[in-house]
Amino acid sequence: MIFNYLYQEKLFKNKRVIDYFKDSNETKKIKFSLNIPILFLSNIKKFFLGTFKYFFELILGFNFFLETFKKRNSEKKNKCIILDDGCSLNKLRKKNMKKFQDDGNKIFAINYWNENKKYNKIIPNYLILSDPKIFKSKVDLKNLNLYKRKNNLLRYINTNPGIILIIPSNFLKYAKKKIKNTILTFSDSELDFMNIFTNPFFPRGYFSVPVVNALSVAKWLNFKKIFLLGIDNTFFRYLFSDKKNRILYLNIKYYKKTSLINYSNYFESTFDYFIYHIKIFRSFETLSKSKNIFNLDEYSLTSFFKKKKVSEINK
Numbered sequence: 001m002i003f004n005y006l007y008q009e010k011l012f013k014n015k016r017v018i019d020y021f022k023d024s025n026e027t028k029k030i031k032f033s034l035n036i037p038i039l040f041l042s043n044i045k046k047f048f049l050g051t052f053k054y055f056f057e058l059i060l061g062f063n064f065f066l067e068t069f070k071k072r073n074s075e076k077k078n079k080c081i082i083l084d085d086g087c088s089l090n091k092l093r094k095k096n097m098k099k100f101q102d103d104g105n106k107i108f109a110i111n112y113w114n115e116n117k118k119y120n121k122i123i124p125n126y127l128i129l130s131d132p133k134i135f136k137s138k139v140d141l142k143n144l145n146l147y148k149r150k151n152n153l154l155r156y157i158n159t160n161p162g163i164i165l166i167i168p169s170n171f172l173k174y175a176k177k178k179i180k181n182t183i184l185t186f187s188d189s190e191l192d193f194m195n196i197f198t199n200p201f202f203p204r205g206y207f208s209v210p211v212v213n214a215l216s217v218a219k220w221l222n223f224k225k226i227f228l229l230g231i232d233n234t235f236f237r238y239l240f241s242d243k244k245n246r247i248l249y250l251n252i253k254y255y256k257k258t259s260l261i262n263y264s265n266y267f268e269s270t271f272d273y274f275i276y277h278i279k280i281f282r283s284f285e286t287l288s289k290s291k292n293i294f295n296l297d298e299y300s301l302t303s304f305f306k307k308k309k310v311s312e313i314n315k
Contacts, residue, residue: 015260018261020262057189058187064184068185078104079226080226081227081313084211088296098122100313110128129166187201190204191205192279198216215228229295231300232297248261295307295308296308
């Protein structure tokens with residue numbers, strides 16, 4: 001369903017507004033500029049900082065990068081499906097997911113998969129953890145509920161030692177103290193303005209979002225087919241503003257009640273909101289060169305991958 005702005009008041013009625021990042025230590029708003037001198041200086045700064053950080057990543061996370069390197073082409077006989085939390089995930093039945101996995105294929109899940117009440121009986125083969133709040137200590141968290149949420153996730157991981165974790169290199173120090181599972185890693189140094197590096201061992205030539213990072217690793221493991229579901233990328237369909245000029249997003253997830261997210265304390269303006277999400281689309285384009293990647297949501301705004309029906313994953 002596409003929401004017309006005329007129905008905005010009806011949509012917003014009785015919906016709780018949640019301030020994005022209110023429960024974290026983030027204070028600086030995201031602000032972009034199209035001014036050429038500012039862009040040039042920003043990219044020069046990003047290049048030197050990214051390169052400097054990259055060499056430290058290689059030194060401090062050498063064993064994990066080596067483990068990831070050894071996994072190259074290790075899944076070339078199998079298919080995989082990468083699951084995000086968009087509402088299109090409802091298209092996938094549990095029995096089809098179970099059959100897919102029983103046939104030797106692999107499931108990638110994102111962050112707090114343990115909270116998924118519909119599919120919680122399905123244990124993913126790979127779990128990518130990229131939410132910085134997962135790796136903060138108790139004193140860093142203003143919200144006790146977030147601390148409990150993180151502990152529930154860590155408990156779930158340690159209860160399922162067969163899950164292979166995919167973690168950015170800057171979180172490895174914390175993760176190896178808390179987790180006994182096999183860990184693969186990827187460089188989280190950012191050179192996204194170059195759009196050339198797409199494997200886990202070089203600074204990111206793409207914007208860092210969990211599904212894009214998972215896709216980079218899946219390509220490295222060389223699955224014969226990679227399916228994507230739940231990456232609806234409906235950021236532009238459900239964006240609104242109100243009389244206070246707040247940037248409001250109607251958050252529709254497959255597993256929780258629809259809510260309104262107030263991004264006004266995260267983005268300087270709607271311009272910055274759009275640029276941020278355009279960079280996500282550009283990231284999918286950067287990783288779309290392979291012909292074996294398929295989007296299972298026919299209405300997804302991500303148009304870089306050939307679209308297939310969910311029923312085709314087990315064929």
